Amino acid sequence: EPEVTQTPSHQVTQMGQEVILRCVPISNHLYFYWYRQILGQKVEFLVSFYNNEISEKSEIFDDQFSVERPDGSNFTLKIRSTKLEDSAMYFCASREQLEQYFGPGTRLTVT
């Protein structure tokens, strides 16, 4: 069964560094999402992406964040200058119809 994959599974970085989280959505899906979950808190929406552009973003998704679909398979989330409060689990999701399929997540730790 096709699945969403994410790399790396765990990323440790120093405050102020740039990180890129990578996702490979399911191949025929057209809608892509990033969510995050700070430890002990709800999952929160960051951004949705369709037709090579951002279709919706949250207040969290400020100028420090960007998304890209550099080729036909990858979907990336870049954080330009990480802060301690960016430490969280980041989930990618994709969909073709209504149902979203989630990746296993990348645990980002900012020290």
Next chain:
Amino acid sequence: KNEVEQSPQNLTAQEGEFITINCSYSVGISALHWLQQHPGGGIVSLFMLSSGKKKHGRLIATINIQEKHSSLHITASHPRDSAVYICAVRNQGAQKLVFGQGTRLTINP
């Protein structure tokens, strides 16, 4: 803005018990998802509902659109069902999901 509330926040039960987790939301939706999150953190989609009822194995999900309420039931619960169960809704016309805070379920043998 849709507020999604789940109850209970924590639930501990004995193996074999019938489990019910509830979700209510404040604004009309196009779809409601029930998700399962295991201790490692990964999220698995269990159901997507826009009306009525769905069943998959020992899991049953129902939704009442008028009442803005959904329930997830687990029959003959088993320790491997121990996880966090999350309700998430998609508002009409929106792309994103809005998540509840999750219900931590522990099934003891």
